[in-house]
Amino acid sequence: MAVLVTGGAGYIGSHMVLELVDAGETVVVLDDLSTGFSWAVPQENAILVTGDVGDSKLLHQLISRHKIDSILHCAAKAIVPESVADPLAYYLNNTVKSRALIEAAIAGGVPNFVFSSTATVYGNVNDDVLSEDLPVAPINPYGRTKVTTEWMLEDAHHAYGLRYGVLRYFNVAGADPKGRAGQSSPQATHIIKVAAQVALGLRPHLDVFGTDYETPDGTCIRDYVQVTDVARAHLVVLEHLRKGGDSAIMNCGYGHGASVLEVAEVVKKVSGVDFEIRPGQRRSGDPARLVAKVDRLRALGWTPRYDDLEKIVSQALRWERLLTERKAA
Numbered sequence: 041m042a043v044l045v046t047g048g049a050g051y052i053g054s055h056m057v058l059e060l061v062d063a064g065e066t067v068v069v070l071d072d073l074s075t076g077f078s079w080a081v082p083q084e085n086a087i088l089v090t091g092d093v094g095d096s097k098l099l100h101q102l103i104s105r106h107k108i109d110s111i112l113h114c115a116a117k118a119i120v121p122e123s124v125a126d127p128l129a130y131y132l133n134n135t136v137k138s139r140a141l142i143e144a145a146i147a148g149g150v151p152n153f154v155f156s157s158t159a160t161v162y163g164n165v166n167d168d169v170l171s172e173d174l175p176v177a178p179i180n181p182y183g184r185t186k187v188t189t190e191w192m193l194e195d196a197h198h199a200y201g202l203r204y205g206v207l208r209y210f211n212v213a214g215a216d217p218k219g220r221a222g223q224s225s226p227q228a229t230h231i232i233k234v235a236a237q238v239a240l241g242l243r244p245h246l247d248v249f250g251t252d253y254e255t256p257d258g259t260c261i262r263d264y265v266q267v268t269d270v271a272r273a274h275l276v277v278l279e280h281l282r283k284g285g286d287s288a289i290m291n292c293g294y295g296h297g298a299s300v301l302e303v304a305e306v307v308k309k310v311s312g313v314d315f316e317i318r319p320g321q322r323r324s325g326d327p328a329r330l331v332a333k334v335d336r337l338r339a340l341g342w343t344p345r346y347d348d349l350e351k352i353v354s355q356a357l358r359w360e361r362l363l364t365e366r367k368a369a
């Protein structure tokens with residue numbers, strides 16, 4: 041029995057692989073390395089297959105050869121502004137290829153499927169916290185590609201009995217506390233990574249995308265959730281499904297948010313660097329506020345360990361320093 045992690049060479053996927061390996065699971069990673077890195081997969085403990093989630097033939101082979109009993113589907117293109125600029129690439133990679141994977145899971149008799157979805161599916165909602173019962177209303181193509189995959193899973197569950205867990209992550213941040221993994225993509229646009237790079241002198245200043253939102257300081261609010269806590273949520277959901285638990289959609293966040301300016305202040309405090317902040321225009325596709333209601337996931341036994349923005353920022357800074365040292369070596 042083995043777990044297939046798609047996108048396991050990426051930021052969140054590589055942390056999922058570490059958690060699974062630490063828990064004694066046999067792990068197979070399928071990744072096309074478009075934004076992931078082969079070195080991010082601990083290949084002494086996990087098998088890395090370089091390939092495409094849309095490659096049905098390869099999927100059928102992997103599922104039967106490795107006796108896959110669970111799929112954690114993490115592979116995707118995941119950058120909101122990129123999805124606004126090139127939506128069809130996002131529908132192909134995130135929706136069409138997810139369909140191929142779901143089909144292969146059903147054909148191969150894989151009973152458990154966990155999907156990496158996103159808070160972006162909620163769109164612009166005024167509620168303080170977002171419940172999974174809210175209607176989905178994504179305001180960007182990326183969010184829509186994730187909703188369509190959620191719907192495919194729901195329909196496949198009713199038609200063919202596939203059991204699924206959907207985890208709607210909020211803003212994933214930080215790095216492995218043991219320093220084994222982190223956000224490594226040079227194209228990453230994530231605020232905590234970008235601010236850490238500014239603090240380390242790798243970028244000249246921090247742009248703030250929009251200061252006229254209807255939030256207390258005018259900047260967007262997000263629920264920043266630490267990446268190892270997110271990875272552990274998958275183990276909790278997997279255990280639930282393997283025990284015969286019901287298919288479900290669950291938020292994965294902490295239930296409280298921080299604004300862009302608050303994040304910048306924490307990065308300044310933790311790094312000890314007073315960098316320049318430049319107020320700018322809104323970025324297309326950004327909802328004002330995304331904060332999770334997390335009762336469902338907690339009810340399954342998920343207990344976060346790193347719910348502390350200073351800790352998250354210090355992990356991100358440490359990882360950024362490590363990447364810089366590696367480049368210099």
Ligand SMILES: NC(=O)c1ccc[n+]([C@@H]2O[C@H](COP(=O)([O-])OP(=O)(O)OC[C@H]3O[C@@H](n4cnc5c(N)ncnc54)[C@H](O)[C@@H]3O)[C@@H](O)[C@H]2O)c1
Pocket residue numbers: 046047048049050051052053070071072073074075076077091092093094113114115116117118133137156157158159208209210211212213225
């Ligand atoms: N980072 C966040 O804050 C966040 C929040 C919510 C949801 N998510 C979701 O989490 C997942 C992982 O995101 P991430 O931040 O780790 O991004 P990432 O880009 O680091 O990881 C994605 C991985 O998937 C691989 N991949 C992409 N398309 C593929 C394909 N067709 N076939 C095989 N491999 C493919 C990439 O090479 C990469 O390794 C995504 O599904 C994303 O939508 C991320």
Ligand SMILES: O=c1ccn([C@@H]2O[C@H](COP(=O)(O)OP(=O)(O)O[C@H]3O[C@H](CO)[C@@H](O)[C@H](O)[C@H]3O)[C@@H](O)[C@H]2O)c(=O)[nH]1
Pocket residue numbers: 118119120157158159160209210211212229230231232234246247248249250260261262300323326330
């Ligand atoms: O240099 C920067 C980068 C970001 N932001 C702002 O910071 C907030 C957070 O942005 P970012 O870190 O880019 O994350 P999101 O666009 O919220 O998207 C992330 O979080 C979503 C879940 O909420 C995931 O689905 C996405 O994959 C992931 O990229 C937004 O208001 C941005 O406008 C800035 O002001 N300056």
